[in-house]
Amino acid sequence: MVDRPKKPSALSATPGLAPQAQINISHSNSRVSAVLPTGESVEILLYGATIISWKDAQGNEKLWLSEKAKLDASKAVRGGIPLVFPVFGTAPDHEATSKLPQHGFARTSRWEFLGKSTSESSSSTDGGDSSVKLDFGLSTSNLDEASKKAWPHGFGLIYSVTLGREGLTTSIVVRNEGDTAWEFQTLMHTYFRINDIAAVSVSGLEQSSYIDKVTVPISTTTSPAGPVTITGKTDRVYTPAGGPGAPVVISEGGQNKFSIIRDNMNEVVVWNPWVDAKSMADFAPAEGYKNMICVEAGAVKGWQKLEAGETWEGSQVITTGN
Template sequence: MPVQETATEVLLTHPANKDTSVSILKYGATVLSWKLNGEEQLWLSTAAKVDGSKPVRGGIPLVFPVFGKNEHDELLSKLPQHGLARNSTWEFLGQVKDSPPTVQFGLNEKLANPELHALWKERFNLILTVELGDDFLKTAIEVENPSTARELQFNWLFHTYLRIPDIDGTMVSNLVGTKMYDSLLKETMVDKHPVVTFHEEFDSVYQNVAPDRVVQVVNQGKPLHTVKRVNLPDTVVWNPWVEKAAGMADFEPKTGYKQMVCIEPGHVHELVHLAPGEKWAAAQILSKDALNYQAI
C-alpha cells in the first residue's frame, strides 16, 4: 500500500519503487525518514524522542510561529524557541493524490499544544502537504488567518537535517554574495566565500536569497542534496560541531555532527504579516541531484 497509517506515524511508499519512502510522525508532523532507493537522506538523532514528550531532534521539524526566541513581539516573545508546531500533535487529513503519493496534515489553535497556545492565543489554520516523488520530496505549508479582525504575524521554517557521509569535505554552494546574519558573532555581513565550509560551529541566516538560487550540498565534489525554496526568502545553515552537540542531551551520537548539516528554508529574517481571512503558502523541494523543478 502506498500510504499506511499507524497510531503515531504515516508511511508513504512510492508505488514504482518500494525502496523509496517517507515516514511522518503525527507529533509535530515531523518527517523522520526519507529514503531514495533505500538510501537515507535525512539525519535523525539516535536519542530523538518520538513519543511526543519533546520535539524531534533530526528529520524535518516544523518551526511556527517563531524562529528562535523573539524578544520584540509582545505575544511571540512568550513562546519557547521555535514555537508550538513541532510540539503539537497534528491531525492526519488523509491522502490527496495517488501519483506521486501525497498526504496532508492539519493543525489549528484547537489541536495545538494547549499550554503553549495559551501563551500566544492567536487563531490559525495550518495544512502541511507531503509529496513523495520518485526522486524528490516536497513539503508544502499553507497558513490561513481565520480571524475577521486581527492580523496574524509569524515566522515559518523547515528545520531540515540532511545526512552527509562526513562534514570534512562537505560544502554548501550558491549562497555567495548573499547578506547573512552570523548568529554566533551576532553580526550581519555579505558572504563573499564561493562556498560554505565547516571547521567549527556554524549558525547563519542567509537573508533574501534570490528565489531562483538552488542551494546545493556537495561532498568531495559530488552533489548530495539539492534544496529549492518556494516563497521562502531565507536559508539557515547550521552545524553544532563538538561543544554544542555535547551539550544537547537528545543529540546522539555526540559525533553525529560529522554526518549532518542543516539547510533550513524559511521566512525568518522578517515576520509574515497575514491579513484577516488571507492565506500564505510556501514549500521546499529536496532532491539528491538537480532536477527539472518546472515539472513539480
C-alpha cells in the same frame, strides 16, 4: 477437423491495477508512512508533523535523526524535518510571540492526518504512482491550553509532504482564521544526512547577506564568492542573492547530493553545532555532527503579516543527485 468460421474470439487479458503507493498508519495511530511502487519512502510523526525518515528506492536514508531523539511526543524531535511556527528561535522583543517556547508550538503539537493524493507518471512503463502527497492539519482547536494562552490567535495550517521518485517537497499554507491581524515566522528545519562534514560544501549562497548568530555580538555580513564550508560551530541566516528560485546545493566530495529550491521562503539557515553537540542531551552519537548538516528553508527575517481571512504559502523542493 471442422472449420468453425464463427468461433468465439479469445478474450483480451484484463489489465491489472497499476502499482499504487502504499500508506500505513502505525504506532498507535502516531505515525504515517508512504512507500512508492519504486521503493522510495517517507515516514512522518503526527507529533509535530515531523518527517523522521526519507529513503530513496535503494533504501538509503537521506535525513539525519539523532539516536536519542524522542519519538514519544515528550519533546521536539532532534533530527529529520521539524516544522517551526509561529516563531523562529525566541523573540523576547516581539510581544505577540514573546511567551512562546523556542521555535513555537507546531513541532510540539499533535497534527491531524487529512489524507493522501497520488499522481501517475505519463512516462512510466507501468503507469504506477510516481508521487504521493500526504496532508496534515493544525488549528487552534488542536493546541494545548498553554499554547492557546501564549498565542491566542485563530489560525489554520495545512502542511503537505510530497514524496516523488526524484525528491521530496514540503509546503505549508498558513491562514488567519481570527478577527484581527497577526504576524508569524516559519521554517523547515531539515537535517540532511552526509558522510563527512569535512568534505561538504554548500553553493548558492555566494555573495549573499547573512546574519552570523555565533559571533558576539551577532553580526551581519556578506559571504565570499566561494561555496560555504563547515569548519566549526555554524549558525547563519542567509538571504541568498539569487532569490528563492535559485538552487542551494549541498555537495560532498565534489558530488552534488541535494538541491533545494524555495518558493516564498526567502531565507536559508545553515546550522551545525560542531563539538557543542556533546552537551546536547538528545544529540547522539556525540560525533554525529560530522554526519549531518542543516540547510533550512524559511521565512524568518522579519515577520509575515496576515490580516483576518488572508492566506500565505511557502514551500521547498529537495532533489537528490546531480
